[in-house]
Amino acid sequence: MKQRIVIIGFGTVGQGFCEILLNKKEFLKKQYGLKWEIVGIADKAYGNVYNAKGIDVPFLLEEAKAKKQFSKDASKWDTLTLIKKSKADIVCELTYTDLKTGEPAYTHCKEALKSGKHVVTSNKGPAALHYRKLIKLADKYGLHFRIEGTVVAGTPILNLAAGPLAGCEITRIRGILNGTTNYMLTEMEKGMSYAEVLKVAQELGYAEADPTGDVEGYDARGKVTILANVVMDGQLDIDNIPCRGITGITSSDIHTAKEHGKRWKLIGTVEMKDGKVTGSVAPEMIDLTHPLAGVMGATNALTFTTDLLGDVTMVGPGAGRWQTGFAILNDVLTIDSAY
C-alpha cells in the first residue's frame, strides 16, 4: 500500500525528511517495499499545499530554500483543516518544540489521530507533556503514535528499548542527552572558560542566542521526561523533575575532576526504585572508565541498565537535518511494515 503523508512544519527536519525520501526512493522500495506520496505540507512561513494525487516535492523544496511562498497546489485549508480533511495515512508533526504548552503540536497530533491518521513526530512537546493521552488515543483507534525523533534523534534509543531490548526490564537510564552542553564541557577541558566556549558554541550554531534551554538543562529535562514516561512507563511531570545545568561549572571544577581520573558530564537520569520512576538532570563527575566518559563533542550517548544484560550503551549523533529526518523515516517504515 502507498503511504500518503502530510507534513506539518517544513523547516530543517521536514525538508531533510523529504530529501531522504527523494534521494532514497528506489532503495526504500527495493529494501523495504515502501511506496509513498507526500499529499500535503503546512508551514507557517511558506503556506499550505494539498493535492490528493501528490504534490511536487522537489519544486516545493526549491521554493522553501529560496524562502519563497509555495506557489503550486496552494490550499485554502488552514493547518487543522488540512490535518483533518486530507486523504492521508500518516501525519508527520515536525514543528518547533514548545515545552511549556506542547502547542500547537499537541492539537495537531490529537486531531490527526481523531481523524484516523497515524502520527510520527520529532516534537518533544506532545511527547514530554501529553504522551499518555496521545498513546491512549492512538490505541483507541488502532493507530500509531511514534516519537523516535524526539530524543537524540540520530541514535535510535526509543525503538531500541521497545524492540531489540524487549524482554529485559530496564531499571535505569543514564545519558548525555544534549550535544551543545557536551561540546561546551569538552572544549572547557581543553582550556577555554565557560563564557568563551559559550560564545564559540553560539558562533558555530550549536547554542542559540538565548542558550538557556541547553545550558540550564531544560532540553535534557524534556528528554528525561519522555524516557521516563515512554520507556519506563512512569508518570513524571516535567516541572517536578530536579534540573541543574552546567552554568555553575568552572574551569577549576574541570581541573579537579581531571586530577581524580574523572570528567564532568551533564547527565540525564531515569530510575526505577520500588516500582516508582524518578528522573533528574545534573552535572556529574563520571569515572573515565565508564563508556559515557569517553563521549566527547556534540555526540550523545545513553546507558540502559537492565536485569538480564547489565549495562548496554549506545553512542551516536544527536539531532540534525539527516539524523532527525532518518528518525521520521524509520517510524514511517515501522508503520508501513505493520500494514
Next chain:
Amino acid sequence: MKQRIVIIGFGTVGQGFCEILLNKKEFLKKQYGLKWEIVGIADKAYGNVYNAKGIDVPFLLEEAKAKKQFSKDASKWDTLTLIKKSKADIVCELTYTDLKTGEPAYTHCKEALKSGKHVVTSNKGPAALHYRKLIKLADKYGLHFRIEGTVVAGTPILNLAAGPLAGCEITRIRGILNGTTNYMLTEMEKGMSYAEVLKVAQELGYAEADPTGDVEGYDARGKVTILANVVMDGQLDIDNIPCRGITGITSSDIHTAKEHGKRWKLIGTVEMKDGKVTGSVAPEMIDLTHPLAGVMGATNALTFTTDLLGDVTMVGPGAGRWQTGFAILNDVLTIDSAY
C-alpha cells in the same frame, strides 16, 4: 496464541533461557502478551523428553544441574524425529557451535523449517555457513529464522540493524567481537605478558584449554561472516576472510601504542565498497578518542557507519547464560508479536 517451544541443546544457554522464561513468566505475559509452553528438550547428555501438553521445566532443570539423565516424559524419539514430529511452533537450536561443518545444527534448523516450525538459534555454525539457504527456506514456508544470539548475544546488534536502523545504508561495521581477547589485551596493558594473561584467562574460564578459537581470531571471523552476510547482504565464505589474532602482540607493542595515544584492539571489520562486501579480522591500533578504544575487559562493542547518521556505536556484554538466553527470548517475542 501459546507458543509451543522445543529446545535442542540444554547447556548454559538452554538452561538460562528456560530460567528466564520461568522467572519472568508474569512480566512477559503482562508486558508482551507472551504465553509459552516448553513441549520438548533434546540433549546429548541428559536425553530427550517430549510432552505435547508441556514438560515439567523446573524439575528437568534440577535434573540437568545434578547431571542426571532426564527421568520424566522421556521420549524414544531421537533428536531429528523430535524436531520433525513434535507439535511445536518454535525450535530453539542451542547446541555447541561447529564452524567447520555447521553440523548437527544446520540439519536441525533445516528439518525444523521443513516441518513448519520457526527457528531461533544462538549457534554460529548455521548462521555463518548456511544463512542464505536457511533464510530462503524460511521465506519459502513463511517462517522466521532468527539469529540474534549468534553475534555478541548480550548486545542486540542484529535486531538493531534490522529494525531501529532501518532506512540507513550501513557501509561499514567495525567491532570488538570477542570478549576473551579484549580482556587479555586490557590486562596486558596493565603489565602482564601474553603468556601470563592467557593463563589467568583460562583460570577465569574466559579462555578454553585450547584457546585457538579466541586468540587466533576464528571466533571473531565467524561473527564477521554473519555480519557481512546478514546485515550487509554479502556472500562471504568464512575460509576466505583474512584473519589474524592477537598471538603476535607483545608487551612492547602495547607500550608503543600507549606512547602514541592509541590502544590495541582485535577488530572485526565488514565493509561495502563499490557494491562489494569484504571482511577481515586483525589487531589494530585504535585512537583513544574512538568509542571502541574505551571498551575494556570482556565487554563487546560495535560501530555501524551509516549514510544518514554517520557512526552509531553500541557497547555491551558478549555471550553468557542470561545474555544469550535473553537473545533467544527477544527473537521468540518478535515471532510471537508477528502472529
